[in-house]
Amino acid sequence: MGLVAAFSEALSGLKSMVVGLKVTGTNFLRPQETVHYPRQEVPRDALATFRGHIELVGTDDDPALARCVGCGLCMELCPSRCIRVEAEDPPPAEAPPSVAHTMSDLLMPTPKFRAAPPSQAPVARKLLGYHLTYHTCSLCGLCVQNCPAGSIRFSSNVYFAGEARETFELDLMARLRRQSGREGGKP
Amino acid sequence: MSDFFAPEFVRLVLALVAIMGFVAANGMALLYVERKVAGHVQRRPGPFEVGPHGLLQALADAGKLVGKQLATPRGADALLFWTAPLMAFMPVPLMFIAMPFSENLWGLGTDLGLVLILSFAGFNVLALCLAGWASNNKWSLLGAARAVAQAVAYEIPLLLSVLAVAMLTGSLDLREVAAHQGAWPWQWNVFVQPLAFFIYFVCAVAETNRAPFDLAEAESELTAGVHTEYSGMGNGIIFLAEYANMLVVSCVATVLFLGGAAGPWAPGPWWFLAKMYALVTLIIFMRWTYPRVRFDQLLNLNWRWLMPLALVNLVLTAFCVKLWGGA
Numbered sequence: 001m002g003l004v005a006a007f008s009e010a011l012s013g014l015k016s017m018v019v020g021l022k023v024t025g026t027n028f029l030r031p032q033e034t035v036h037y038p039r040q041e042v043p044r045d046a047l048a049t050f051r052g053h054i055e056l057v058g059t060d061d062d063p064a065l066a067r068c069v070g071c072g073l074c075m076e077l078c079p080s081r082c083i084r085v086e087a088e089d090p091p092p093a094e095a096p097p098s099v100a101h102t103m104s105d106l107l108m109p110t111p112k113f114r115a116a117p118p119s120q121a122p123v124a125r126k127l128l129g130y131h132l133t134y135h136t137c138s139l140c141g142l143c144v145q146n147c148p149a150g151s152i153r154f155s156s157n158v159y160f161a162g163e164a165r166e167t168f169e170l171d172l173m174a175r176l177r178r179q180s181g182r183e184g185g186k187p
Numbered sequence: 188m189s190d191f192f193a194p195e196f197v198r199l200v201l202a203l204v205a206i207m208g209f210v211a212a213n214g215m216a217l218l219y220v221e222r223k224v225a226g227h228v229q230r231r232p233g234p235f236e237v238g239p240h241g242l243l244q245a246l247a248d249a250g251k252l253v254g255k256q257l258a259t260p261r262g263a264d265a266l267l268f269w270t271a272p273l274m275a276f277m278p279v280p281l282m283f284i285a286m287p288f289s290e291n292l293w294g295l296g297t298d299l300g301l302v303l304i305l306s307f308a309g310f311n312v313l314a315l316c317l318a319g320w321a322s323n324n325k326w327s328l329l330g331a332a333r334a335v336a337q338a339v340a341y342e343i344p345l346l347l348s349v350l351a352v353a354m355l356t357g358s359l360d361l362r363e364v365a366a367h368q369g370a371w372p373w374q375w376n377v378f379v380q381p382l383a384f385f386i387y388f389v390c391a392v393a394e395t396n397r398a399p400f401d402l403a404e405a406e407s408e409l410t411a412g413v414h415t416e417y418s419g420m421g422n423g424i425i426f427l428a429e430y431a432n433m434l435v436v437s438c439v440a441t442v443l444f445l446g447g448a449a450g451p452w453a454p455g456p457w458w459f460l461a462k463m464y465a466l467v468t469l470i471i472f473m474r475w476t477y478p479r480v481r482f483d484q485l486l487n488l489n490w491r492w493l494m495p496l497a498l499v500n501l502v503l504t505a506f507c508v509k510l511w512g513g514a
Contacts (some may be wrong), residue, residue: 010492017477024228024476034231 047156053134054083054143055155056176064180066173067151070125074143074152082136083143086129127173134160134168199284202294206283213434214427215245221471228475255419263323263416271318271413272421275428278307282435287362289448289456300361301353304439305346308394311432312338315403315413318425322416330412333482334403337393340489341400345390347497348383351504352376352443361439365447375446382500384444386493388466391436393485395429398474400485404429437466 035042056066070087144152162168219234219242226233234241259265285300287293297303312335319331353359355376356367368375377384393400403412414422441447441462450458480488 020476021472024472027230028224028227028472030230032227032230032232036232036235 042158044156047158050154050156050158051139051141052155052157052160053132053137053139053170054152054172055157055179056130056172057151057153058176058180062180064177066127066130066176067149068127068130068147069149069151070127071148073146073148077142077146079140079142080136080138082133084129084131084133085127086131088126088128130172132170132172134170135165199295202284203280206280206294210279210283210431210434211427214430215249217430217433217467217471218245218248220468221474224468224471225475228472249423252420252423257421258416258418260323260416264321267317267321268416269421271314271321272417272424272428274310274317275314276424276431278310279428279431279435281307283438285361286435286438287365287442287447288459290362290366292448292456293362296362298358298360301349301359301364301443304361304435305349308432308435309342311394311428312342314428318413318417322413324416327413327415330403330409330415333409334396334413337396337400337402337485340486341390341393341493344386344489344493344497345394347494347501348380348386348390349439349443351380351383351497351501354501354504354508355379361442361447365442365449368446368449370446370449370451372446375444377444380444380500380504382496383504384440386497386500387440387444389488389493391440392470392473393489395432395436395470397429397433397470399477399480401474401479402482402485433467433470434463437463437470440466 056068059065059067068085070085072085072087075083075085139154141154144154160168222244223233223241232241234244237243237247259268282304284294285297285303287300315331315334315338319327319329319334322328352364356364358364358367364376372378396403402409404414414425417425438459441459445462445466446458448455448459450461
């Protein structure tokens with residue numbers, strides 16, 4: 001490297017150091033981003049991207065009723081196995097009418113059970129309970145991404161702390177009801 | 188016996204006591220300022236909980252440090268191990284004693300103030316050496332080797348840049364160097380010797396082991412260097428010495444380059460303190476601005492840039508002084 005090139009590089013390096021001081025200087029004068037927690041809380045709009053524990057989304061008609069159809073996909077996908085969905089099974093389909101014994105039946109015995117033929121009307125499953133064991137959740141978000149009904153989202157429950165493990169075992173349906181104001185208590 | 192109560196002796200003792208108070212108070216204050224500046228640069232409040240705006244945080248930290256057990260590593264030379272932090276701190280009051288805080292406020296009036304400061308500043312290297320070796324820990328020893336290489340390397344351009352100013356003034360007496368400069372900024376030495384000031388400042392930051400040259404302490408990255416084995420107040424004294432050294436280099440820069448106690452409207456110690464604290468604040472700001480240099484970068488900067496530049500500056504100064512007579 002020639003002397004001139006070395007000097008020009010050194011000068012540009014010096015300039016970058018002045019720029020660095022300018023950056024820290026301007027940041028020094030800007031207002032703080034952090035809050036004094038017990039006395040202040042984070043403004044709600046700053047929590048838009050916060051990933052708290054998951055929560056259920058209410059239907060448009062009734063905010064106390066979850067959109068969840070109880071398919072259990074979230075429970076299947078969850079790598080930490082922290083979701084437990086309880087849904088009422090669809091009413092048992094009527095057994096297919098037994099067919100009179102024919103020659104072929106004699107050769108091949110009739111299975112004891114036979115799946116019901118796919119029904120045309122969608123089977124309505126009723127959601128009975130939605131439980132989250134938050135202390136094992138890794139907040140990967142697979143459930144939120146893959147919910148076919150769009151019924152799960154991340155909550156903005158920032159100040160969630162507790163001393164007992166049970167504090168983090170959540171009944172999300174009850175929480176949804178509380179949030180909609182149907183029952184009293186903290187959201 | 189009569190010498191014992193001679194006015195000069197009493198004066199010296201009083202000056203040393205006053206300097207110790209000044210250094211201790213500044214150590215506490217700078218610890219707080221450092222953390223506040225760090226906080227605000229990163230747009231957070233800094234210490235806030237202990238006392239109003241965290242003012243008592245330094246006291247709480249000191250209390251914590253004093254309360255800690257003083258552990259000596261097994262197999263270490265206990266005497267040398269505990270001498271090292273004292274040796275790091277001991278020369279600090281002596282470096283302040285010749286400092287002219289104003290036209291007639293100094294501890295020891297000597298013609299060799301500059302030499303006194305520079306020679307006692309060398310003690311720090313010995314302290315680092317001792318701390319690293321006596322810890323009986325290979326990381327400490329490596330840290331000491333690093334710190335000593337750094338301190339020895341940066342001492343040379345620092346001396347050369349200071350020498351240029353001494354040549355210009357024709358004196359090693361700090362009072363005379365300060366008096367040589369006028370009240371207004373364009374009469375200060377920094378205008379005649381901008382390169383020397385720049386070299387001095389960079390070297391001073393490196394000598395005090397401040398970021399971006401803080402390879403000697405890098406706690407989490409380089410196992411804290413020579414401080415690895417020091418617990419409680421042993422570590423505290425080393426850090427107090429670091430802050431005190433920061434004050435010393437800022438004081439020297441104020442006297443040599445920024446006109447000392449002289450100021451446009453109100454000459455006196457207030458101007459001196461204002462200039463000194465401006466430099467200290469700049470050093471603190473630099474710590475939170477620049478990333479730490481690599482060790483080869485650190486040595487390259489010194490041997491390939493600062494040394495030749497300081498030599499060129501010195502030769503040019505000598506030439507000009509010879510030509511136009513200097514002071």
